[in-house]
Amino acid sequence: xTRLPKKIKARTRxxxxxxxxxxxxxxxxxVAGRTPKSVRALRNLKRLCExxxxxxxxxxxxxxxxxxxxxxxxxxVALPTLVRKLPESMKQIIGDLxxxxxxxxxxxxxTRTAKSSPDGPDGEDA
Amino acid sequence: MKPAKNxxxxxxxxxxxxxxxxxxxxxTNGGVPRGRPTLVCGGAGCGKTxxxxxxxxxxxxxxxxxxxxxxxxxxxxxxSKNVRSLGFDLDDLIRREKLAMDFVRVERSEIEETGxxxxxxxxxxxNHAIDSIKAKRVVLDTVETLFAGLTNTAILRAELRRxxxxxxxxGVTVLITGEKxxxxxxxxxxxxYVSDCVIMLDHRVHxxxxxxxxxxxxxxxxxxxxxxxxxIIDAQGISVLPVTSMGLNHLATTTRISSGVKRLDxxxxxxxxxxxxxILVSGTAGTGKTSIAAAFAKAACQRGEKCLFFGFExxxxxxxxxxxxxxxxxxxxxxxxxxxxxxxxxTLYGLETHLTxxxxxxxxxxxxxxxxxxxxxxxxxxxxxDVRSMLLRLMDYLKGRQITTMMTSLSSVGDAIEQSVCGVxxxxxxxxxxxxxxxxxxxxxxxxxxxxxxxxxxxQIREFVLxxxxxxxxxVYLGPSGVVLAGSxxxxxxAREQAEDAASKQEILRQRTQAQAQRKALEAQIAxxxxxxxxxxxxxxxxxxxxxxxxxxxxxxxxxxxRSREADVAAPAVAGPRRGxxx
Numbered sequence: 001x002t003r004l005p006k007k008i009k010a011r012t013r014x015x016x017x018x019x020x021x022x023x024x025x026x027x028x029x030x031v032a033g034r035t036p037k038s039v040r041a042l043r044n045l046k047r048l049c050e051x052x053x054x055x056x057x058x059x060x061x062x063x064x065x066x067x068x069x070x071x072x073x074x075x076x077v078a079l080p081t082l083v084r085k086l087p088e089s090m091k092q093i094i095g096d097l098x099x100x101x102x103x104x105x106x107x108x109x110x111t112r113t114a115k116s117s118p119d120g121p122d123g124e125d126a
Numbered sequence: 127m128k129p130a131k132n133x134x135x136x137x138x139x140x141x142x143x144x145x146x147x148x149x150x151x152x153x154t155n156g157g158v159p160r161g162r163p164t165l166v167c168g169g170a171g172c173g174k175t176x177x178x179x180x181x182x183x184x185x186x187x188x189x190x191x192x193x194x195x196x197x198x199x200x201x202x203x204x205x206s207k208n209v210r211s212l213g214f215d216l217d218d219l220i221r222r223e224k225l226a227m228d229f230v231r232v233e234r235s236e237i238e239e240t241g242x243x244x245x246x247x248x249x250x251x252x253n254h255a256i257d258s259i260k261a262k263r264v265v266l267d268t269v270e271t272l273f274a275g276l277t278n279t280a281i282l283r284a285e286l287r288r289x290x291x292x293x294x295x296x297g298v299t300v301l302i303t304g305e306k307x308x309x310x311x312x313x314x315x316x317x318x319y320v321s322d323c324v325i326m327l328d329h330r331v332h333x334x335x336x337x338x339x340x341x342x343x344x345x346x347x348x349x350x351x352x353x354x355x356x357x358i359i360d361a362q363g364i365s366v367l368p369v370t371s372m373g374l375n376h377l378a379t380t381t382r383i384s385s386g387v388k389r390l391d392x393x394x395x396x397x398x399x400x401x402x403x404x405i406l407v408s409g410t411a412g413t414g415k416t417s418i419a420a421a422f423a424k425a426a427c428q429r430g431e432k433c434l435f436f437g438f439e440x441x442x443x444x445x446x447x448x449x450x451x452x453x454x455x456x457x458x459x460x461x462x463x464x465x466x467x468x469x470x471x472x473t474l475y476g477l478e479t480h481l482t483x484x485x486x487x488x489x490x491x492x493x494x495x496x497x498x499x500x501x502x503x504x505x506x507x508x509x510x511x512d513v514r515s516m517l518l519r520l521m522d523y524l525k526g527r528q529i530t531t532m533m534t535s536l537s538s539v540g541d542a543i544e545q546s547v548c549g550v551x552x553x554x555x556x557x558x559x560x561x562x563x564x565x566x567x568x569x570x571x572x573x574x575x576x577x578x579x580x581x582x583x584x585x586q587i588r589e590f591v592l593x594x595x596x597x598x599x600x601x602v603y604l605g606p607s608g609v610v611l612a613g614s615x616x617x618x619x620x621a622r623e624q625a626e627d628a629a630s631k632q633e634i635l636r637q638r639t640q641a642q643a644q645r646k647a648l649e650a651q652i653a654x655x656x657x658x659x660x661x662x663x664x665x666x667x668x669x670x671x672x673x674x675x676x677x678x679x680x681x682x683x684x685x686x687x688x689r690s691r692e693a694d695v696a697a698p699a700v701a702g703p704r705r706g707x708x709x
Contacts, residue, residue, distance in 0.1 A: 030247065032246045032247070032249075032250055035246075037242055037243065037244065040241075041241075064246075064247065064250045065250070068250050068251070068253065068254035069254060071247050071250045071251045071254065072228055072251050072254070072255075075230070075231050076247040076250075076251075077230055077232055077245060077247045077248050077251075077272075078237075078243045078244065078245055078246075078247055078248075078276065079243060079244060079245075079246040079247045080243065081243075081247065091235070091236040091237060091238060092236060092237050092238070093237070093238040093239075093240060094237060094238070094239055094240070094243045095239055095240040095241035095242055095243040096240075096241040096242050096243070097240055097241055098240065098241035098242070099240035099241055102238065102240045103240055106238050106240075
């Protein structure tokens with residue numbers, strides 16, 4: 001992915017649902033129940049989105065324990081998995097998202113001053 | 127059909143799950159361990175996926191156990207297409223909820239790893255699939271692909287360990303395929319976690335001929351065949367060469383069956399071969415071995431028995447045509463379904479595959495008589511020891527089923543007469559030898575029985591003649607210095623003997639006539655002498671009679687004289703002393 005790290009380019013090529021604004025990020029996080037990893041991942045994700053995509057994101061959490069058939073349909077193997085549906089769908093990112101830089105790189109978001117340190121596996125959590 | 131239990135000889139502690147694959151269940155004494163994972167490993171193209179598919183499909187169809195096929199390499203559509211040629215309709219099974227298929231796609235280029243993760247997604251999918259059809263069997267083909275897609279091997283290994291434990295708890299029988307590594311059973315060393323049962327597949331090419339082999343490397347808690355077993359993949363799937371008992375416990379019957387040539391039966395005590403015995407017909411080229419085999423086949427069909435003819439030299443049409451020329455018509459037998467030909471070039475595949483194919487044909491057709499013509503061609507498909515071993519196993523298999531076998535063997539002109547290829551002679555029960563007799567500018571054939579276990583047989587050579595009405599065995603003549611005469615020489619000798627016979631007959635007749643004449647003469651003489659004797663007798667009697675008459679007359683005269691002389695009438699008896707005057 002070669003994107004200019006200057007700005008967020010929220011280009012959408014496909015027609016979007018009418019309700020959402022054009023530069024909205026539609027993110028989906030797959031988890032299986034409340035495990036330490038999934039809680040961490042969700043928290044990290046929320047924080048990253050708040051910091052970098054304020055107001056322009058939408059997170060959907062799919063709990064595979066409740067909807068197991070989604071795993072097959074969406075080809076999910078590892079958990080937690082983060083998938084971006086909009087802007088263009090792109091490769092999955094798996095793990096608890098504790099590696100902020102990698103996540104931002106994945107999302108094409110420039111690493112502006114990382115405001116807070118991410119929660120790692122042995123970080124405190126609520 | 128409930129799943130087989132207690133098939134293994136180990137008792138109730140280890141249940142087994144039959145695979146339904148021909149021969150594999152025998153080697154493993156009942157199948158793979160139930161509720162435990164089994165590893166199937168091998169190189170590329172060995173047939174692992176096919177084995178796995180058969181395990182699931184046959185489980186669903188034959189044993190009514192639904193199964194889940196989780197594939198990491200081929201999509202479900204591709205798999206369906208690939209196995210359709212074997213007669214497996216995967217879509218239909220899915221519809222009937224006997225099969226669930228899941229294709230897991232793990233592409234490294236599509237995945238970014240950050241932080242800790244686990245493979246719970248896989249668990250969820252597997253669990254969902256198993257629960258949806260209440261599966262009892264699961265296949266993972268091939269789990270090692272995960273290692274190509276994800277980089278964190280520590281997590282992967284931990285998760286795999288967890289997966290197998292979880293599957294064991296779930297109570298399903300799992301088959302896992304793995305690609306063979308260098309020096310290890312699998313490339314990623316999965317055999318660490320899956321070590322209850324390991325089956326290794328192999329695809330070897332030797333001298334341009336390929337053979338597939340299967341070996342049960344390990345089977346915890348059960349006895350199993352430990353050898354390498356060849357198998358074939360054909361239109362019905364995998365067939366493993368079934369285990370032939372290598373003990374010598376065959377039954378021996380005393381029924382006899384005809385060889386198709388009446389005189390040959392006569393040479394064997396009048397009854398023919400033992401049923402279930404093995405017969406070798408050997409001879410040099412062109413001596414008529416195939417003809418004897420064809421006569422045997424025809425006799426079997428006429429008895430209503432099925433005959434399977436394995437030919438390695440001629441096509442069926444050629445054999446039928448050639449045999450028709452000597453009056454043996456095999457076409458109606460073929461039409462009635464009693465005679466089946468299976469011909470192939472020996473170099474078509476390796477020896478083991480030949481054996482497997484023959485086994486399969488025999489199992490399917492269930493003949494009472496099997497003919498292999500010729501057996502010596504197999505040399506081109508392997509070395510002599512291997513051919514002998516293969517023949518041994520074949521004959522062992524056939525004897526165990528009481529199938530009478532006839533094999534023809536080609537010997538070369540320079541060979542010693544009693545040498546048979548590959549030392550096969552000690553394995554067979556009856557050996558019929560056809561040899562060339564070359565004499566007086568021609569070549570004729572002689573046949574004799576070299577050995578025939580268990581029966582009295584003739585030790586005479588018979589001349590073997592092929593004519594329009596079939597095979598004939600004629601007596602041979604012995605010429606001077608014990609040379610066997612056949613063909614024209616025989617005819618000449620026969621003519622000569624006939625002439626001699628006639629001549630001596632004539633001579634005897636002449637002498638007899640002469641003697642008779644002499645006797646007649648003597649008889650005439652005797653008659654004459656007898657007549658003389660008679661005449662003499664008559665004369666003597668006549669004289670006696672005359673004497674008596676004279677005596678009586680004399681007395682009467684004297685009496686009359688005395689009366690006339692008035693002498694005393696004396697008593698007529700003249701016993702008293704005479705008194706009176708002497709007259």
